[in-house]
Each structure stands twice: as structure tokens, then as C-alpha cells.
Amino acid sequence: MENSTLKKIMYALIAVTVLLMGTLAYIWYQKTTLVNELTIDKEELTAQMIELQNDYASLSSDYDTINSQLDSSREEVSQLIERIQKTEATNRSKMRQYEKELGTLRSIMKSYIVQIDSLNTLNKKLTADAAAARREAAESRKREAALNKTVEDLSGQVAAGSVIKARGIKIEAYNASDKVTDRSSRVVRLLTSLSLVENDLAPKGPVRVYIRVKGPDDILLTNGTQRTFEVNGEPMICSASREVDYQGKEVELSIYLNDIPEYVKGIYTVEAYTEQTMLGSSELMLR
Numbered sequence: 001m002e003n004s005t006l007k008k009i010m011y012a013l014i015a016v017t018v019l020l021m022g023t024l025a026y027i028w029y030q031k032t033t034l035v036n037e038l039t040i041d042k043e044e045l046t047a048q049m050i051e052l053q054n055d056y057a058s059l060s061s062d063y064d065t066i067n068s069q070l071d072s073s074r075e076e077v078s079q080l081i082e083r084i085q086k087t088e089a090t091n092r093s094k095m096r097q098y099e100k101e102l103g104t105l106r107s108i109m110k111s112y113i114v115q116i117d118s119l120n121t122l123n124k125k126l127t128a129d130a131a132a133a134r135r136e137a138a139e140s141r142k143r144e145a146a147l148n149k150t151v152e153d154l155s156g157q158v159a160a161g162s163v164i165k166a167r168g169i170k171i172e173a174y175n176a177s178d179k180v181t182d183r184s185s186r187v188v189r190l191l192t193s194l195s196l197v198e199n200d201l202a203p204k205g206p207v208r209v210y211i212r213v214k215g216p217d218d219i220l221l222t223n224g225t226q227r228t229f230e231v232n233g234e235p236m237i238c239s240a241s242r243e244v245d246y247q248g249k250e251v252e253l254s255i256y257l258n259d260i261p262e263y264v265k266g267i268y269t270v271e272a273y274t275e276q277t278m279l280g281s282s283e284l285m286l287r
Contacts, residue, residue, distance in 0.1 A: 045098060046084050052105060053077045059109065061116045062123070073108055080105070162201040164246065166279035169194040171213070171270040173263070173286060184286040187263040189256055190221075192270050194279065196244070196251045207246040210238035210273045211255050216266025223259040231273055238273070 056074045061067055080101055087094045172180050173187040181187060192211045210229050213221045221239050228237055242255045265287055272279040 048102060049081045049084060055109060059112060063119060066115060077105055163276050164199060164202045164207060164274055165197050166194045166272060167197055169272055169280040169282045171282045171284045173284060182287055184263040184265045189258045191254055191256055193254045194272055196246055198250045200248050202248060204247050206243050207274055208241055208243040210241045212271045213239040213257055214269045216264060221260050229275060231275060
């Protein structure tokens, strides 16, 4: 009877032992499986962080502010990878925290990409606008230069067209009887005659005509009525002059040269001027 009871107790203990061992084996299996899964999760998280690190490394810009921010984010990624590698895979709270930080860093990188793309687009537009502005400025300068040249040409044409001109310039010698002569010994005065031609563009009002008479020795003939004048800024001495009222219509005029002590044989030359220009010249032969 006792042996039967002992056998039952022994069988019961064996059954309990087997059951405990099975339970322990199951718990160990579950734990091992969980650790393996967590280890895989950690490896995947580390791989994602390394991939993100490579993405940050390939990201660059031409803007100092963004480059500084990128350097800071790259440092955060490197530090996070180090923390993941040092943390046990079974520390699930830490792993969930790292996953959140990974998501945040990804979002930050996307914002960098958007900023860089926007700035690059804006920079291209500004560059294109600047190039267009430079081209427009160059074209504007060309148009302005062409316009100035046209205005200058027209102004020159108007200025040239406004100059009073003369025709029929002639010099004659007169004797004491007020008759034309070519005998040098009988000459008492010289007479220069000319006509200021019609010109509606010329300024209206008093115009003084100057004559310069030179003898055969090329010396200017002068008397007490001589005066100085300028032609285009060049000072000259005249032999005689006369002022007339010019209103754009043709004006005939004569200028006498008197009180010259003597005349010699040879060719006498007269040049007529206004203060704008030389009107012309003529010659007289005395014998």
C-alpha cells in the first residue's frame, strides 16, 4: 500500500517537473524570439538612420544659413546613431524615442529640400531677371546713344543750316572822282560788296560783317577804324566792318576801306566774315 502511494507521489512530481520544464522552455523561447525581433528592429532603425545620414551628407546648398543648419542636423543624426548602437535592443521605450527622433529629422530634411529648391528657383529667376535687366540696360544705352547721335546730327545740321552765307563777293578800287580804277596810283579807297543770302533758319537781328584786306605783300591794310572780332573763338583784326539788319531775307551791302596811305601794284585780297564763319573772298589786280 505504501509503495503504491509513493509511486503516485513520484509520478505526480515527475509530471509537475515536466510541466515546469515545459513552461520554462516556452518562456525562454518567447523571450528569445522577442529579443531577436527587437534586435532586428534595432538593426532596421540603425540602417534607416545611416540611410538618413547619407541623405544629409548628399544635401548641399549655396546659402550659408542653410549650410549651418545642415551641419547641425548632420551632427544630431551622428549622435543619434551612436545612442542607438549603445542602447540595448530590449529597451523599447528608448527605441520608440529614437524612432520619433528619426521621424523628426526626416521632416527637417524634407523642409531643407523644399527651402533649397525654392531658393534655387528664386535664384535662377533673379539671375534671369538680372540678365534681362542688363540686356535691357544695354539696349537702352544703345538707343540713348543712337538718339543722342541723331540729336547731335540734327543739331549740327540745324547749326550748319542757320549759318548766314554770302554770294557775289567783289572788291573794287575807286579814284577821287568816285570812279572804278585799276591804277594803283589813283586809288583812294576800296569797296567790298556782297549779298547775305536768304535763310529762314538764321537768327534774325543785327549782323556785323567784317572784311580783311591784304596787299600784295600779304600785310593787312588797316586804318583808325579797325577793330578786333572772333570767328569760332579765334581773334582777328579787321580792316573795316559794317552792321546790317538781317531778317532772313537777302541783304545787299557795301563796305568801304578809306584812309590807306598808298596802294602799290599787285594783287589785293579781301576776305569777308561774320562771327559765325568766313563768308568768302575775292581778289583785285592793281597796275
